[in-house]
Amino acid sequence: MCWGESSGAWHATLAGLHAADRVASVSLIEPNGVIARTPWRALLKVIRFGGNTTDEGWRKMAEWLTPGVTMTDVERATAKASQGYRIAAGWARPLKDAELESFAPPLLAIYGGASVVSDPVAARRRLAERLPSAEVEVYPGTGHGVRGQVPDEVMARIVEFLARHDTAVRLDR
Template structure:
C-alpha cells in the first residue's frame, strides 16, 4: 500500500542548513574527476545534479541512500564514468542541494525521475541505487520503465523481503545516539570492514538537521516484481543485518524475469566499500551488456543539452558549455 507524504522536506533551521552546506563542501572537494552541475526544475522543486565522464555508453544515474547525497559516490565515479556520462543527483526530499517545494509520494518518484531526465536532455539511462537509494531506483524502473535501460541495486533493504524487526530497532536506537561512540557503534554493526571517512561522517551527522519527507521502502508485491521488466542486477552482502540477503536474492530469482543476483559471503551492508573493485567490475560488465545503440567503434556520447531554465556551472566556476559531456576522460552506511 502506498503512503503519500503530505510534508515537504526542509532543514530544521538556518543554522542546520549552513552546517550541512559546510560539510557538503568538504565532501565536494573529494570528487576525483572534472564535473559539471545543474539545478533542474521539476514540479516537485529543483534537483541538483552533478555529472562526469564521456563516451558512447548509455548514461548512468546514481541514486544515493539514507543520509547521503550525490557526492557520496566520489569513490566510485571514476570507474563508473569511464566510457559514459554518469549523473549523481541529490534526491529530492532528502538533505542536499536539491530544494523540494511540493510533496513527493511513492508514485511521484518516477515522475520526478523522468522530469529530471527531461531537464538534462536524457532519454534512457542505466540506474544504480545503493541501500535506501535502491528503493528509489526501483520505483523509477517500475513507474518509468521506458526511461530505464537497466537497474542495478546494491544492498536493497525492505524492498524484496522485510528488514528484520530486531535490526530496525537497533538501527533506530543507534541512530538516536549522536555521539562519537554511538556513530562508531553504528558503523561497526552496520558496515563492518569499512572505514568511514571524516567527510562522509560529517555529512551524515549534518543530515540529521534535515526533516526528511520522502517515504520509506516497503516490500513489493509479486505482481510488482513480475512487472519489473528492465534488466536487473541485485548485489548483497551475505552477512548484511538489513537486507536479509539470501531470502531477498531468492525472491528476486523467483519473481523478477531474467534478473541477476549475487551474494558476497561474509560481507555486510557496506559490501560496496568492502569489495569496491570486485563489485564495480561486476556492475560495469552488466552495464556494458545492456548499453543501447552503441557499437564498439563509438567513442563519443550523444551531446545532451540542459534547458536555459536550469542553472548550470562546472566545478571550476567557469562559463558552462551547456553540454552534459564535460572535458574529462566518476559512505557506505551513510548512503
C-alpha cells in the first residue's frame, strides 16, 4: 500500500509508477497536478499566499483551500516549518498518457468536489480514458482538505479499497 495526500500524492504516484512490483495499491487524496493540471488561477494564488507567511496569511490560505475548516496551531506550525523544504522529486506534473496507461498498481483517487486546486471532473474523465481500472471518489461540497472534512467517509473508502487490493494487509487489528 502506498498513499499520499496533496503534494504527497505525487510521491505515491512515483512509487506506483517506478516501483510497481513493490506496491500493492496506490491511494491518492487530492492529487493536485498529477492526473489533471492544477488551474493557473490556483497556482497564482498559492504564489501570492507564499509571500504572506504570517499567521494571518496561513489562515487565509487554509480558508481558501478548505472553506469552513480552521487550521489548528499544530497544523499552522507544521506548515511554517515546511516552508524551507525542497522536494527532491520535483513538483507534481500531470502524468503523460503513456505513463498513466502503464500504471500497474490498483489506483484510488479521492477528490474534494469543490476543490480549488484540483479538477475532479477532468481527472475522472482522463482516468476513464487512460486507466479505466482506476477508482475515483469525489466528495461534493468538500475542498482540498477533504480528508479533514469528512474523515470517516474518506478513511472508510480507503480501507474498503485496501481490503480488496492489499491482501497482505490485515485491516481487523
